[in-house]
Amino acid sequence: MADILDILELEQPSAEISRDSIIHGDKVKKKYVTAKAVKRPEGMHREVFALLYHDNKDLPPLLPTDTGKAYKQTKAKLGMRKVRKWVWAPFTNPARKDNAVFHHWKRASDEAKEYPFAQFNKQVAIPSYSESEYNQYLKSEDWSQAETDHLIDLCQRFDLRFIVIHDRWDRAAFRDRSVEDLKERYYGICTTLSKVKTNPWSNTVTMVNGEKRIYHYDAEHERKRKEQLRRLFDRTQDQIDEEQMLLAELKKIDARKRERERKTQDLQKLISRADSGNLPPLSQVNNNNEGTSTPSNTASSIARRHDRKLHKKKITTQQRPVRAVESVTVEWSGIKFPEARGTGVWLRSQRMKLPAGVGQRKTKALEQELRLLNIDIAPTPTEAICKHFNELRSDLALALDLKNALDSCEFELQALRHQYEALNPGKTLTIPPLISNMVGDNETKPVGEIIDVVGSPSALNSTI
Amino acid sequence: MSGPNGMLYGGDEIGALVFDPGHHSLRVGYAQEDTPKADIPAVVGTVSATHIPDAEEKVPDGNVTQTGSKTGGELRHYIDITELHVPRAGMEVHTYMKDGQVDNWDLFEKMLDYCYAKVIRSPSEHHPALFTEAVWTTRPAREKLAELLFEKYQAPAFFLVKSAVLAAFANGKSTALVVDAGASQTSAVPVIDGYALVNAAVRSPVGGDHLAAQAKHMLNNMHIQMLPLYSIQSKEVIRERERGRYTLKTLPAGLTVSWQQYMLKRQYEDFCHCVAQVSESQYEERAAASAPFSHYEFPGGYHQDFGPERFKLTECLFEPTLGAPHLAALLEASSSVGAPVLAGLSPRGPSLRLAARPPWGSVVACGGVASAPGWLERLAKELAARAPSSHRLKSHAAPNSTERRFAAWIGGSILASIGSFQQMWISSQEYDEGGKGQLERKCP
Numbered sequence: 001m002a003d004i005l006d007i008l009e010l011e012q013p014s015a016e017i018s019r020d021s022i023i024h025g026d027k028v029k030k031k032y033v034t035a036k037a038v039k040r041p042e043g044m045h046r047e048v049f050a051l052l053y054h055d056n057k058d059l060p061p062l063l064p065t066d067t068g069k070a071y072k073q074t075k076a077k078l079g080m081r082k083v084r085k086w087v088w089a090p091f092t093n094p095a096r097k098d099n100a101v102f103h104h105w106k107r108a109s110d111e112a113k114e115y116p117f118a119q120f121n122k123q124v125a126i127p128s129y130s131e132s133e134y135n136q137y138l139k140s141e142d143w144s145q146a147e148t149d150h151l152i153d154l155c156q157r158f159d160l161r162f163i164v165i166h167d168r169w170d171r172a173a174f175r176d177r178s179v180e181d182l183k184e185r186y187y188g189i190c191t192t193l194s195k196v197k198t199n200p201w202s203n204t205v206t207m208v209n210g211e212k213r214i215y216h217y218d219a220e221h222e223r224k225r226k227e228q229l230r231r232l233f234d235r236t237q238d239q240i241d242e243e244q245m246l247l248a249e250l251k252k253i254d255a256r257k258r259e260r261e262r263k264t265q266d267l268q269k270l271i272s273r274a275d276s277g278n279l280p281p282l283s284q285v286n287n288n289n290e291g292t293s294t295p296s297n298t299a300s301s302i303a304r305r306h307d308r309k310l311h312k313k314k315i316t317t318q319q320r321p322v323r324a325v326e327s328v329t330v331e332w333s334g335i336k337f338p339e340a341r342g343t344g345v346w347l348r349s350q351r352m353k354l355p356a357g358v359g360q361r362k363t364k365a366l367e368q369e370l371r372l373l374n375i376d377i378a379p380t381p382t383e384a385i386c387k388h389f390n391e392l393r394s395d396l397a398l399a400l401d402l403k404n405a406l407d408s409c410e411f412e413l414q415a416l417r418h419q420y421e422a423l424n425p426g427k428t429l430t431i432p433p434l435i436s437n438m439v440g441d442n443e444t445k446p447v448g449e450i451i452d453v454v455g456s457p458s459a460l461n462s463t464i
Numbered sequence: 465m466s467g468p469n470g471m472l473y474g475g476d477e478i479g480a481l482v483f484d485p486g487h488h489s490l491r492v493g494y495a496q497e498d499t500p501k502a503d504i505p506a507v508v509g510t511v512s513a514t515h516i517p518d519a520e521e522k523v524p525d526g527n528v529t530q531t532g533s534k535t536g537g538e539l540r541h542y543i544d545i546t547e548l549h550v551p552r553a554g555m556e557v558h559t560y561m562k563d564g565q566v567d568n569w570d571l572f573e574k575m576l577d578y579c580y581a582k583v584i585r586s587p588s589e590h591h592p593a594l595f596t597e598a599v600w601t602t603r604p605a606r607e608k609l610a611e612l613l614f615e616k617y618q619a620p621a622f623f624l625v626k627s628a629v630l631a632a633f634a635n636g637k638s639t640a641l642v643v644d645a646g647a648s649q650t651s652a653v654p655v656i657d658g659y660a661l662v663n664a665a666v667r668s669p670v671g672g673d674h675l676a677a678q679a680k681h682m683l684n685n686m687h688i689q690m691l692p693l694y695s696i697q698s699k700e701v702i703r704e705r706e707r708g709r710y711t712l713k714t715l716p717a718g719l720t721v722s723w724q725q726y727m728l729k730r731q732y733e734d735f736c737h738c739v740a741q742v743s744e745s746q747y748e749e750r751a752a753a754s755a756p757f758s759h760y761e762f763p764g765g766y767h768q769d770f771g772p773e774r775f776k777l778t779e780c781l782f783e784p785t786l787g788a789p790h791l792a793a794l795l796e797a798s799s800s801v802g803a804p805v806l807a808g809l810s811p812r813g814p815s816l817r818l819a820a821r822p823p824w825g826s827v828v829a830c831g832g833v834a835s836a837p838g839w840l841e842r843l844a845k846e847l848a849a850r851a852p853s854s855h856r857l858k859s860h861a862a863p864n865s866t867e868r869r870f871a872a873w874i875g876g877s878i879l880a881s882i883g884s885f886q887q888m889w890i891s892s893q894e895y896d897e898g899g900k901g902q903l904e905r906k907c908p
């Protein structure tokens with residue numbers, strides 16, 4: 001500690017450092033500091049302040065100085081314990097097949113144990129077959145054994161990353177194959193072998209209720225899916241424009257059709273009314289309207305009018321629920337997933353993307369909730385899953401918001417209670433249990449049980 | 465490295481070295497540090513011993529490496545700026561790189577000698593060595609390097625990683641499209657789960673060297689003379705665009721052309737670094753004229769403001785010139801390669817989940833030229849114009865220019881100090897047993 005004390009220009013404790021001298025020794029220091037201390041103006045950084053003021057008010061040295069004394073004295077003792085030594089020690093790594101010895105820093109006191117990072121040495125189980133097994137079960141017209149061996153070798157080397165396998169495929173020795181071809185062959189082999197051999201491969205065989213389920217790879221479906229994707233990505237701007245133009249045309253045609261239907265209906269009504277006698281004034285208005293929309297009228301104006309009409313309809317239908325909601329002032333904020341985005345075809349998985357308005361924190365919270373429920377955070381987007389998944393997340397978001405609101409209400413309630421009790425000493429405010437969330441243990445339990453029912457307990461344990 | 469409750473965090477450093485050889489410079493340093501210890505020009509100066517005057521012979525410890533004694537035909541080697549940038553009679557400058565890989569192994573050996581002796585200052589047999597390589601490095605070159613490290617330098621362990629992969633790691637990505645704008649070329653390499661797609665990589669020979677050549681061309685056209693800096697004794701302060709007034713130094717006779725050209729190239733590069741700016745969109749006379757000027761003083765004392773020239777200069781990186789495939793086309797090519805990759809990314813294997821995001825989604829930029837102001841923005845713009853409309857594109861690059869330039873080295877530094885990486889090294893035992901044939905298997 002001597003050099004630190006020197007720097008601070010504090011008196012050196014003469015006695016050996018002991019617990020006592022450290023605990024009580026700072027009394028002396030405090031006096032010293034308070035005598036001279038200049039108060040740091042609020043908002044000024046400590047570092048800036050230190051440049052302006054220090055104990056003996058002279059400028060900091062421009063050149064590094066060495067007093068010659070400080071470093072030669074006893075070493076700094078910063079803790080009560082003795083420092084533990086670090087040593088540059090050899091180690092072997094059980095994840096390595098050779099017994100190579102490398103060196104790293106470790107505490108001399110730490111006893112030798114297995115290299116901790118070896119636990120990350122995880123490997124994918126890839127099936128193997130003997131020559132006779134190949135001939136018996138795996139012969140294929142399309143694939144030679146050499147090619148199959150090459151595939152299995154690459155699968156092993158790249159841990160089933162088929163994109164990389166496809167990239168490193170030995171095109172000199174074998175013909176070029178698509179990713180789907182490779183996958184089809186690989187999973188075919190897995191399927192065949194897991195039928196005839198007893199050892200299951202963790203990645204293709206799952207046991208469901210004691211029954212073997214083998215992963216089936218649908219290559220044809222995959223090929224089609226990718227072809228569709230490729231076409232989607234390869235659209236040129238012209239094609240996109242054309243598509244949009246066609247969609248607009250379709251809308252116009254629809255509008256025209258509806259207009260015509262409406263007209264025939266009106267006409268029908270007119271005829272039936274004419275049959276029964278006098279004309280009501282309303283139909284005259286209608287008639288007038290029809291007068292302007294002679295065949296020479298452009299389709300666009302029809303469409304526009306149609307739009308206007310739709311708007312009116314929307315407004316009238318919307319008005320009622322709004323009034324009903326007014327009485328309940330809960331600000332509900334689930335997630336609104338936007339409908340179809342972009343032009344033309346799009347990937348269904350895009351529908352599951354959280355809209356941009358959802359903040360990072362909320363996203364994290366949602367993911368956490370999903371994990372607790374033991375639900376995949378990016379499930380395969382089928383139509384039904386998409387819909388339910390979005391609804392679930394919207395509900396979850398709402399639940400989270402409500403929980404937050406409840407928490408803040410609760411907090412306010414408690415704060416008010418404390419305030420009340422402080423203003424009226426001796427009295428206690430009993431909050432009716434109906435509005436209090438702070439209930440006894442016996443009442444919270446069922447809630448916990450409900451949660452447990454939803455997510456399996458084992459999942460809860462593993463994720464926490 | 466392991467904390468309470470059995471959690472494992474941090475890395476485990478084993479004293480490994482990281483080497484990142486490039487056309488412009490070789491970066492070398494200890495793994496786990498944030499910048500390389502040295503950034504050495506990738507050239508070696510040689511003087512045949514007969515040229516060396518006796519006076520110089522007596523210098524006890526220059527950073528000169530010498531082969532053998534001073535007999536006929538022996539060469540003296542000069543490495544690193546302090547030795548190389550001194551005018552010496554008869555010093556030829558050679559590069560050991562060719563096409564992104566080491567070509568002249570004798571010179572490269574001299575360079576490694578220098579690294580161990582003067583930069584690392586520690587025996588090579590104590591340090592595992594991790595080298596970066598370009599994706600198109602040929603098998604003989606890789607094997608030769610392994611052989612050199614194990615047999616000559618007795619390295620305890622050795623590993624080779626593609627520089628694109630490391631650049632992605634340095635930016636915290638394992639899946640990305642890595643655009644590396646280096647000195648000799650610009651390349652785009654898709655990286656998936658830490659593996660570079662070798663056959664999908666594309667490159668064009670337009671890089672920092674081309675930019676320097678362009679600068680030379682431009683200054684020539686403007687009738688501005690780039691005098692060699694080493695030839696100037698003194699210069700006077702003059703007004704802008706006035707003729708320079710300077711006195712010349714007396715130089716030793718017999719300066720070689722290769723050395724003079726090398727020195728001039730460094731000056732043109734300096735000019736580029738100070739002046740060059742990439743315009744946001746395609747070069748336009750009017751927009752460029754309104755941009756702020758940049759002042760540059762040449763070695764002879766002549767100085768002037770550069771305005772639109774700043775943008776015109778860098779346009780060659782994005783426009784087709786001299787028949788070279790330009791960057792935009794390059795990226796187009798990689799994008800058409802990217803599309804099947806992208807399509808291949810979304811399906812899942814039964815248990816193994818492939819990265820959910822295609823490399824398009826994250827573009828990582830690195831290399832020296834990428835640190836030219838405006839380059840990244842322009843790249844993002846050019847890419848966005850070519851990406852499928854439904855794709856959100858995100859480009860990443862380290863915020864400061866040193867980190868961009870050293871991205872591959874930094875990635876190597878990170879990788880070599882990760883505890884779980886320590887099982888990947890090819891140890892000298894393995895090399896003795898399996899020979900260099902296993903390189904293809906062990907270093908993907």
Ligand SMILES: Nc1ncnc2c1ncn2[C@@H]1O[C@H](COP(=O)(O)OP(=O)(O)OP(=O)(O)O)[C@@H](O)[C@H]1O
Nearest residue numbers: 486487488489646647648649672733831832833836
């Ligand atoms: N700020 C800058 N503006 C423009 N160019 C720059 C800048 N900084 C560096 N460069 C150029 O970048 C190049 C060096 O880049 P880098 O170090 O990535 O190349 P390298 O890895 O040695 O070469 P290669 O990748 O081609 O083998 C040089 O040509 C240098 O002139």
Ligand SMILES: [Mg+2]
Nearest residue numbers: 486644646831
């Ligand atoms: Mg490079």
